[in-house]
Amino acid sequence: xxxxxxxxxxxxxxxxxxxxxxxxxxxxxxxxxxxxxxxxxxxxxxxxxxxxxxxxxxxxxxxxxxxxxxxxxxxxxxxxxxxxxxxxxxxxxxxxxxxxxxxxxxxxxxxxxxxxxxxxxxxxxxxxxxxxxxxxxxxxxxxxxxxxxxxxxxxxxxxxxxxxxxxxxxxxxxxxxxxxxxxxxxxxxxxxxxxxxxxxx
Amino acid sequence: xxxxxxxxxxxxxxxxxxxxxxxxxxxxxxxxxxxxxxxxxxxxxxxxxxxxxxxxxxxxxxxxxxxxxxxxxxxxxxxxxxxxxxxxxxxxxxxxxxxxxxxxxxxxxxxxxxxxxxxxxxxxxxxxxxxxxxxxxxxxxxxxxxxxxxxxxxxxxxxxxxxxxxxxxxxxxxxxxxxxxxxxxxxxxxxxxxxxxxxxxxxxxxxxxxxxxxxxxxxxxxxxxxxxxxxxxxxxxxxxxxxxxxxxxxxxxxxxxxxxxxxxxxxxxxxxxxxxxxxxxxxxxxxxxxxxxxxxxxxxxxxxxxxxxxxxxxxxxxxxxxxxxxxxxxxxxxxxxxxxxxxxxxxxxxxxxxxxxxxxxxxxxxxxxxxxxxxxxxxxxxxxxxxxxxxxxxxxxxxxxxxxxxxxxxxxxxxxxxxxxxxxxxxxxxxxxx
Numbered sequence: 001x002x003x004x005x006x007x008x009x010x011x012x013x014x015x016x017x018x019x020x021x022x023x024x025x026x027x028x029x030x031x032x033x034x035x036x037x038x039x040x041x042x043x044x045x046x047x048x049x050x051x052x053x054x055x056x057x058x059x060x061x062x063x064x065x066x067x068x069x070x071x072x073x074x075x076x077x078x079x080x081x082x083x084x085x086x087x088x089x090x091x092x093x094x095x096x097x098x099x100x101x102x103x104x105x106x107x108x109x110x111x112x113x114x115x116x117x118x119x120x121x122x123x124x125x126x127x128x129x130x131x132x133x134x135x136x137x138x139x140x141x142x143x144x145x146x147x148x149x150x151x152x153x154x155x156x157x158x159x160x161x162x163x164x165x166x167x168x169x170x171x172x173x174x175x176x177x178x179x180x181x182x183x184x185x186x187x188x189x190x191x192x193x194x195x196x197x198x199x200x201x
Numbered sequence: 202x203x204x205x206x207x208x209x210x211x212x213x214x215x216x217x218x219x220x221x222x223x224x225x226x227x228x229x230x231x232x233x234x235x236x237x238x239x240x241x242x243x244x245x246x247x248x249x250x251x252x253x254x255x256x257x258x259x260x261x262x263x264x265x266x267x268x269x270x271x272x273x274x275x276x277x278x279x280x281x282x283x284x285x286x287x288x289x290x291x292x293x294x295x296x297x298x299x300x301x302x303x304x305x306x307x308x309x310x311x312x313x314x315x316x317x318x319x320x321x322x323x324x325x326x327x328x329x330x331x332x333x334x335x336x337x338x339x340x341x342x343x344x345x346x347x348x349x350x351x352x353x354x355x356x357x358x359x360x361x362x363x364x365x366x367x368x369x370x371x372x373x374x375x376x377x378x379x380x381x382x383x384x385x386x387x388x389x390x391x392x393x394x395x396x397x398x399x400x401x402x403x404x405x406x407x408x409x410x411x412x413x414x415x416x417x418x419x420x421x422x423x424x425x426x427x428x429x430x431x432x433x434x435x436x437x438x439x440x441x442x443x444x445x446x447x448x449x450x451x452x453x454x455x456x457x458x459x460x461x462x463x464x465x466x467x468x469x470x471x472x473x474x475x476x477x478x479x480x481x482x483x484x485x486x487x488x489x490x491x492x493x494x495x496x497x498x499x500x501x502x503x504x505x506x507x508x509x510x511x512x513x514x515x516x517x518x519x520x521x522x523x524x525x526x527x528x529x530x531x532x533x534x535x536x537x538x539x540x541x542x543x544x545x546x547x548x549x550x551x552x553x554x555x556x557x558x559x560x561x562x563x564x565x566x567x568x569x570x571x572x573x574x575x576x577x578x579x580x581x582x583x584x585x586x587x588x589x590x591x592x593x594x595x596x597x598x599x600x601x602x603x604x605x606x607x608x609x610x611x612x613x614x615x616x617x618x619x620x621x622x623x624x625x626x627x628x629x630x631x632x633x634x635x
Binding site for chain 1 (some may be wrong): 293297312329366368381386443478520616
């Protein structure tokens with residue numbers, strides 16, 4: 001039902017009965033290196049506030065297996081002494097956590113105003129055409145995922161694309177297709193990086 | 202004005218401790234601070250008139266003074282490096298190219314309010330910045346500028362980086378604290394303010410990166426020097442982020458005497474409109490503030506002057522728009538942002554943002570009806586002031602300001618059943634909008 005006479009209640013809205021549980025996945029434990037990293041990080045917070053390390057713990061899990069499964073959430077819950085529901089609560093809120101498998105390169109195209117003024121939506125369109133997917137999908141070969149994201153905070157170098165943790169700046173729509181080929185060929189070397197790294201030049 | 206915060210940012214290795222100590226009087230502010238009484242530092246910051254650079258422009262000295270003193274609980278500094286306001290990218294430069302200034306600012310802040318730990322909450326998308334920052338913190342520990350007994354004064358200070366995971370709302374101070382505690386970034390009911398019950402229910406000062414970076418120069422050069430750099434009550438250097446349709450977008454440091462016109466057309470600033478097109482409007486403080494027009498361009502870009510002109514300086518993210526921009530499209534683009542980023546805690550913002558976006562989409566597609574204008578106005582007005590944090594007001598602003606100033610564009614869209622910009626201009630606009 002609608003609470004407003006002139007707007008239908010969003011049909012695509014989340015409803016309890018449609019709630020999809022996160023994929024349970026394989027049994028999960030940290031590698032010894034990740035366990036050491038986690039132990040180091042959790043020591044930054046007061047001993048009774050282990051929950052503060054939850055974002056870091058989830059990043060580690062995501063780095064280890066590419067995305068966050070139900071098993072990983074349960075494991076993280078045991079590490080920080082909270083319930084799995086609390087972990088899922090956090091995972092479902094933040095946009096940088098993936099609960100489904102993603103490609104080797106996750107192309108995050110900024111779509112907010114400053115980037116859009118310089119053609120970000122056309123960049124997305126070109127990338128969709130080149131990769132044959134819609135935003136939010138993976139390519140069949142598992143190489144690329146395309147996501148439209150909100151402001152990345154590099155509006156002076158618009159349009160900006162974040163690929164995994166790297167940045168690629170000033171990607172004009174007509175370069176988009178060549179950019180994909182370049183990544184296939186050269187991997188991370190294809191990215192411009194952040195222009196503030198003057199040492200690299 | 203000589204730059205203060207960004208003097209060396211274009212030089213190679215400006216982020217290293219060596220460079221900072223040799224060229225920028227590095228950590229001398231902290232060395233001087235620990236010889237003073239904490240309260241004297243707060244008094245100095247108050248006298249300097251330093252105002253928070255994150256958006257609200259609240260005096261930093263007062264914020265520190267409000268931090269509860271008589272309590273057995275530990276105190277904290279939470280540095281807001283979440284920088285997610287569309288059009289803002291100043292803290293990025295400071296952290297990437299001058300991280301030691303921020304670390305020194307955090308340490309002085311801790312000393313002033315009696316804290317021992319500062320957390321720098323950095324947004325998850327700034328992974329490359331985080332690496333630089335963490336390297337700088339390690340250097341500072343090794344050199345004895347952080348850790349135990351700094352400069353033999355008995356003052357201990359730890360600075361940690363905390364990585365967020367993609368939430369605009371985490372830039373709100375209480376939401377930032379919630380996120381630091383390992384929960385969803387959703388705002389708390391105020392009061393109590395963070396100065397009384399913040400991180401782990403302990404007294405906390407939440408300060409923006411640029412604000413803390415201004416503290417070491419104040420301690421070194423005195424509050425009078427700082428106040429003299431700008432108009433009354435708007436002292437100090439200010440970083441302006443200029444983006445959109447200009448020739449040379451970027452971060453520029455200037456005094457707050459500088460007018461908007463100088464920032465857009467000045468040789469040392471953005472150098473004019475892209476392709477010599479006609480100026481249409483400017484968003485002077487990040488996407489959450491009202492638009493300003495041609496007649497406001499001679500306003501100095503200070504907190505008070507911009508406010509008098511009918512907008513806000515906010516985070517000083519100037520987005521310049523030329524005459525090819527459709528204002529309905531602009532509002533729709535920004536509402537897509539706010540709809541996506543709403544944390545969902547307060548109903549007016551969660552539901553209203555979605556309604557506004559759908560209405561704008563309808564108008565922009567040419568399927569709008571005359572009553573939609575009133576409906577837009579009604580829904581937007583019913584969000585303002587009815588939410589826990591300023592997000593609700595921010596989400597309604599793009600709709601209200603475009604309706605106030607460019608109502609004729611909305612009417613033309615509805616009358617003609619299409620976007621009314623000339624066809625060749627539409628070609629320059631993003632494709633999916635048309």
